[in-house]
Amino acid sequence: MSKNLKQKLVLVGGGHSHAIALRLWGLDPMPDIDLILISDVGQTPYSGMLPGHVAGFYSYAETHxxxxxxxxxxxxxxxxDRAINLDLDNHQIVCESGKQITFDYLSLDIGSTPQTITVPGAAQYAIAAKPVPKFLDAWYSLQKTAADRPKQALSIVIVGGGAGGVELALNMQACLSEIIDKPQDRLQIHLIHRGDRLLSGHNDWVSHKLKKIILNKGIKLHLQEEVAAVFPDRVRCKSGLDISCNRVFWVTQAVAPPWIEESSLTCDRQGFILVRDTLQSVSHPEVFAAGDIATMTNYQRPKAGVFAVRQGRPLLHNWQQILQNQPLQVYTPQDKYLALIGTGDGKAIASWSKFGWHSALLWRVKDYIDRQFMNQFEG
Structure with a gap:
């Protein structure tokens, strides 16, 4: 424990789990606890509404x-500040500014980042979907360029055919089609995916439906293509396919920030922190992890926002329990979940187990759920 009489709980990252847990803490705070939040941003994005923000359906404030x-x-x-190192022997978080912040208990909810390092030129020329602030800066710049030169041709490549890449392609097209003059002639969006089907984690109906929507909207789909190199003005695939473009957006399989694996925390192959059912690190019980940065050892679940949201309440409970030296609660994530995927046209696809639907009503349902989530942080 720290020399201070008060116990110190330090949170790193303003992800969905931490946001919910902090709100609940505020409703029923524990006395005599030093609670510290370290975040590299003052406004944290809500992933469920970001594609809609790209399309222009939501403002920045509505999505953060x-x-x-x-x-x-x-x-x-x-x-x-930005956490860049973790000294578990001395119970310290090291920040980019040089600050060293001690803790009794630590909780990490810092998300993930697309893996670009292995592809030549990707780190230099591609714009990763995360961290979100850098992505949004690049997107706003692209929007301004298109608005300033509406008669100029624009070509965009999106790498990654999961839900993130597909939603980005559809919502970017929805926005840019309203800005560019004669978009059917001047706007080209390419979606590159190494797999043979889109959204491999979802059922066949959802995959086929999104493929049909993508093609019907004129987005050029390149399945079973793997990017070999990224250049300032083009992307080259291993097959020899060469695509000229103005911008490349990278939305591939996510990995953890390197400093997590460089600490002595036990991690999985992607560098994510392995946690018990109590959301504690398997190697360091004084450390909690939730959201994308955590992998539950007993449950294989996708890195999806729905799980991060559900972890908020049990995470808070276990902070409270450990601070009072009480038994911790086991958290069991659901095995099925409803995914709502906006298609950029006022409609959404619902994916549930082996079933799927597509309609304007589902977009209204998604919009209602997302606004309800954000409303809890108002006031």
Whole structure:
């Protein structure tokens, strides 16, 4: 424990699990606890509404949680800084600014980042979907360029045929088609995917339906293609396919930030922290992890926002329990989940187990769910 009489709980990252847990903490705070939140941003994005923000359906404020306001509500100290190292022997988080912040208990919810390192030129010329602030800066710049030169041809390549890549392609097209003059002639969007079907984690109906929608909207789909190199003005695939483009967006399989694996925390092959059913690190019980950065050892689940949201309440409970030296609660994630995927046209696809549907009503359902989630952080 720290020399301070108060126990110190330090949170790193403003992901969905931490946001929910902080709000719940604020509703029923524990006395005599030093609560600290370290985040590299003051506004944290809600992943469920980001594609809609790209399409222009939602404003920046509607899609971001104000961590300053949330921390104040929870009685937490907010430190705007980037964690870059973890010294578990001395119970310290090392930040980019040089600050070293000690803790008694630590909780990590820092998300993930697309893997680009292995492809020559990708780290230099491709724009990763995460971290979101850098992605949005690049997207706003592209929007402005298109608006300033609506008669100029624009070609975009999106790498990755999972839900993120498909939603990005559809919503970028929805936005840019309203900006560019004669988009059917001047706008080209290419979607490259190494697999033989889109959204491999979903059922066949959803995969086939999204393929049909993609093609009907004029987006050029390149399945079973693997990017070999990225250049300033084009992408080259291993098959020899060469695509000229103005921008490349990278939305592939996610990995953990390198500093996590460089610590002595036990991780999986992608560098994500392995946690028990209590959301504690399997190697360091004083460390919790939730959201994309965590992999539950007993449950194989996709890195999806729905699981991060559900982890918020049990995470809070176990913080409270460990601070009071009480038994921790086991968390069991659901084995099936409803995925709602916006198609950029006021409709959405619902994916549930082996079933799928597509309609405008589903977009209204998705919009209602997302707004309800964000509304809890208002006031």
């Amino acid at each position: 949680i104000d961590l300053n306001k949330l921390a104040q509500f929870a009685g937490a100290e907010l430190i705007i």
